[in-house]
Amino acid sequence: MIFYTEEKNNGYIVIRFAAMKFSFIYTVFFLFLAGIPVTRASDIRIGLFYDREIQSAVFTVVQGEYILFGDGKQIKSLRRGSILLIDYTADGVAIQDTAESHGGFDQIEFRGISSENVFSIKPVYPSFAGKESDDDLLVGVAGQNLRIINRLDLEKYIAGTLEAEGGIAAPVEYYKAQAVLIRTYAVKNFHRHSFEGFNLCDGQHCQAFNGKSRWDEEIHAAVLATEHEVLTDQDGQPANTAYHANCGGMTASAAIEWNEDLPYLTPVNDPFCSESSQYEWRKVISLNEWRQYLLSKGIVSSLLPDNLTQQPARLKYFTFGDRRILISDIRQDLQLRSTFLTISQESSNMIFSGRGYGHGVGLCQEGAMEMARVGFVYIDILMFYFRDLIISQYRSEAFVK
Ligand SMILES: [Zn+2]
Ligand SMILES: [Zn+2]
Structure with missing residues (x-):
């Protein structure tokens, strides 16, 4: 993948990109007038x-x-309103409408040829909610099922994902920061599903994509204002742009949370998320349940960790004599909201008092929203949560169809 990096605060560059955007819009408009299908960037x-x-x-x-x-x-x-049934058969993909049917294909393709093309795809066997999306649809076979792939303009994907991942009714500078993170993730993980014939999936495994963005004014503005922008590290590589709901006042280092030592994902003291509803949490379990849990980990020496005194720092392990447990394991096993926690005993109960929601690494979404509300712009927000990263322009020619 090819990147070139440029300083955002260089007025000349900003003007140059503004001119490029204008000429792109002009070109698209011209092609639209001429009735020529627009080739997506x-x-x-x-x-x-x-x-x-x-x-x-x-x-x-x-x-x-x-x-x-x-x-x-x-x-x-x-044309608009046309409906087709698509079926998996042992011979391949079959298609059918009221007039005719065809079958035995390895892959069918619905290719949009107008300037704006939108389709819906609704599973009927099994039946569940469908999705509306932009641009093209490819359907092939995977095992004994259909493989359904949406091929669409990258920036439309960013808008749809921003709506699914970024929350609703948030300030536009927060949306811009989140758009850069989502775009960076897409570029960095572009080959994550290549062996299956696509780039990213639409689930939590990659980034949630619920289909077409409703193009709320703020989301539209955020995607256009940050078009092509990604975060890269000092070597020019796309960064790991993790984000989470609320850090509880201090973000986690990737080294502690994921055993991945990335210099730009180190703890940041965050004063911006403390008024949010997800800043604190509490969970109570019985003493007996906790004792059984510790026993399953081979711990019988004590009920409380030896290193609790080190809180409220973010710890990787709780130690019990000569044994230790990864706090991320405790979080997963007991379904806690975060690893940023302390434990105490109150008569026959154990009290887990925690802060934040999510893994805690990278950008804190509720903190970032508050930064935007009090007047920080998206570059400030990104530079606050990710240290020493650079905003780069992604060269779309590096994408391979
Ligand atoms: Zn995936
Ligand atoms: Zn925070």
């Missing part, structure tokens, strides 16, 4: 309904015009 392929097994689904044209291809050969064109 860079595409990404998203595996839809990744954690489900689907045998049948219904495709509908919501906006624009599509051409349907079967194994690369043109079958028919589809």
